[in-house]
Amino acid sequence: MLEPVPTGYFFLFLSFFLVLTFRLLGWTWLERVLALIALIANGLLLGAIWAMSGHLPVFNLFESFLLTVFILGIIALIFTETSPARSWIRTWIWAEVILLFGILLFYPKIHAPQHFYDKDLYVVLFHLSRTVALAVMLLASGFYAEFLRTSRRSSSQEDSLHIGRNFLILGTILFLISEFAGILWCLNGWGDFWRWNYGFLSSTFIMLYLMLVFHLPGKGLVSKRMTSITGTMNSLVFLGIAVSRSVP
Amino acid sequence: MKPLTERLGSLSLTTITLSILLLWLSGGILLNTSPTFSAGFESMNRTLLSEWLRLPQEELILKAWFVGLCLCMVLLGVNLIFCSWRRIFNLLRKNFTAAKALMLFVHFLFGFVALGHFSGFMFGYRYEDIRLAQGQVFQPTPSHGIKVEKIQMDDAPLTPGRSGRNSSVFDLNPKRNFAEVSITEEGREIGREKILFMTSLRSGARQVTLRGFAAGPDPKVVLAVSNNPTLPYFLTLYPLMIVGMGLHLAITWKKKPQKTNNPTP
Numbered sequence: 001m002l003e004p005v006p007t008g009y010f011f012l013f014l015s016f017f018l019v020l021t022f023r024l025l026g027w028t029w030l031e032r033v034l035a036l037i038a039l040i041a042n043g044l045l046l047g048a049i050w051a052m053s054g055h056l057p058v059f060n061l062f063e064s065f066l067l068t069v070f071i072l073g074i075i076a077l078i079f080t081e082t083s084p085a086r087s088w089i090r091t092w093i094w095a096e097v098i099l100l101f102g103i104l105l106f107y108p109k110i111h112a113p114q115h116f117y118d119k120d121l122y123v124v125l126f127h128l129s130r131t132v133a134l135a136v137m138l139l140a141s142g143f144y145a146e147f148l149r150t151s152r153r154s155s156s157q158e159d160s161l162h163i164g165r166n167f168l169i170l171g172t173i174l175f176l177i178s179e180f181a182g183i184l185w186c187l188n189g190w191g192d193f194w195r196w197n198y199g200f201l202s203s204t205f206i207m208l209y210l211m212l213v214f215h216l217p218g219k220g221l222v223s224k225r226m227t228s229i230t231g232t233m234n235s236l237v238f239l240g241i242a243v244s245r246s247v248p
Numbered sequence: 249m250k251p252l253t254e255r256l257g258s259l260s261l262t263t264i265t266l267s268i269l270l271l272w273l274s275g276g277i278l279l280n281t282s283p284t285f286s287a288g289f290e291s292m293n294r295t296l297l298s299e300w301l302r303l304p305q306e307e308l309i310l311k312a313w314f315v316g317l318c319l320c321m322v323l324l325g326v327n328l329i330f331c332s333w334r335r336i337f338n339l340l341r342k343n344f345t346a347a348k349a350l351m352l353f354v355h356f357l358f359g360f361v362a363l364g365h366f367s368g369f370m371f372g373y374r375y376e377d378i379r380l381a382q383g384q385v386f387q388p389t390p391s392h393g394i395k396v397e398k399i400q401m402d403d404a405p406l407t408p409g410r411s412g413r414n415s416s417v418f419d420l421n422p423k424r425n426f427a428e429v430s431i432t433e434e435g436r437e438i439g440r441e442k443i444l445f446m447t448s449l450r451s452g453a454r455q456v457t458l459r460g461f462a463a464g465p466d467p468k469v470v471l472a473v474s475n476n477p478t479l480p481y482f483l484t485l486y487p488l489m490i491v492g493m494g495l496h497l498a499i500t501w502k503k504k505p506q507k508t509n510n511p512t513p
Contacts, residue, residue, distance in 0.1 A: 191472030
């Protein structure tokens with residue numbers, strides 16, 4: 001008998017793969033319809049995981065990436081252009097979704113076990129804000145990548161750079177909220193707001209990297225391209241650290 | 249040639265310092281994952297760093313790494329001061345906008361948050377892995393005492409094998425496994441509370457946290473006892489910084505129309 005959660009995962013993987021394919025072929029209407037179906041299915045799977053586990057689906061990489069895809073997909077449909085001829089942002093985002101599903105191939109398709117601290121406000125806020133921050137930063141990287149693609153043309157999309165910056169700041173705020181919740185969690189559980197361990201050091205790495213993106217000097221094209229490159233890379237840095245943290 | 253003050257407050261210096269910090273931190277992450285230094289990092293978690301730096305048995309490489317990290321942060325702080333100084337004058341003299349003022353405010357707050365974070369490493373006290381049976385007292389300072397009034401253990405007791413996160417400890421039902429602890433000042437009780445996982449006893453800047461239970465014929469609780477005088481400021485300024493960033497984002501969400509040299513309307 002088929003296990004519902006892994007089956008749901010593979011169905012979503014295939015659906016989003018088709019969404020990306022339709023996007024690349026320029027079949028926008030089909031892409032949009034299938035993306036909506038995939039997102040509804042994604043939402044149902046998350047709801048089922050929530051019901052089965054008794055906690056928000058944010059406590060392991062499998063759950064949190066499914067939620068990241070759900071949030072990213074919705075904000076991508078709201079904030080990005082429909083036509084692939086005008087913008088590649090959504091193409092980039094569907095590719096990111098495929099990357100997330102690809103990473104999950106190597107992880108068990110199960111929900112996180114229950115713990116007594118699953119309902120603690122700070123623990124939930126830490127995981128939830130981090131998941132939403134990742135989704136928003138992945139969206140930002142799409143805008144930065146679009147600017148990079150068009151920056152040498154006369155029709156350079158300066159707006160993409162500004163929107164990318166907006167979403168990256170929003171992602172940073174969500175990340176800081178998650179860090180603050182983590183500080184309170186640590187304070188309550190360990191008696192101090194900081195630990196010298198991989199989790200804290202890697203979070204500081206993300207924060208310093210974000211600071212670097214926002215402080216690159218200059219206003220010319222080279223500087224803007226550098227900002228775009230580091231801005232695009234940011235989501236990969238965050239993703240890489242999220243994956244490395246999930247390795248036991 | 250640019251004057252020194254301008255260089256010290258430049259964005260180029262910010263970028264260089266942040267790049268060095270990222271490399272330095274990567275080195276720290278590698279050290280942290282290496283079995284040779286993991287005990288050293290555990291030791292950093294157990295004591296205040298002002299004391300840890302003076303411990304002769306600790307690894308010199310780890311101390312050098314920490315001092316290097318502090319020096320990078322000092323350079324970033326100097327950069328922040330000079331940059332903010334220049335921007336304050338610019339703001340007051342000519343280009344005053346709410347967005348710029350907010351951004352300056354956020355930078356100030358960041359400076360204070362970083363300072364509060366560092367102060368937490370240096371001031372107060374921290375004792376981890378304090379094992380006390382019912383009725384026993386621990387004195388972090390001559391005038392203060394922590395007394396375990398009662399220990400309640402219903403689940404199988406599990407001793408944390410190491411400092412830091414221990415899943416088995418966190419799997420104990422907090423409603424059935426707890427301790428009642430009192431805190432005294434000059435022999436006078438100033439606080440008494442039931443402490444359980446994720447619920448500590450707090451009295452001013454002092455905190456008693458339940459970290460686990462030690463099994464045996466005479467069951468004990470494992471406590472972390474700390475005092476961080478800068479913690480309230482840190483916990484106030486951090487969210488303020490986030491709010492400041494949020495306001496700045498809201499103000500600057502829409503792109504300003506670019507100025508052109510074309511005089512025609």
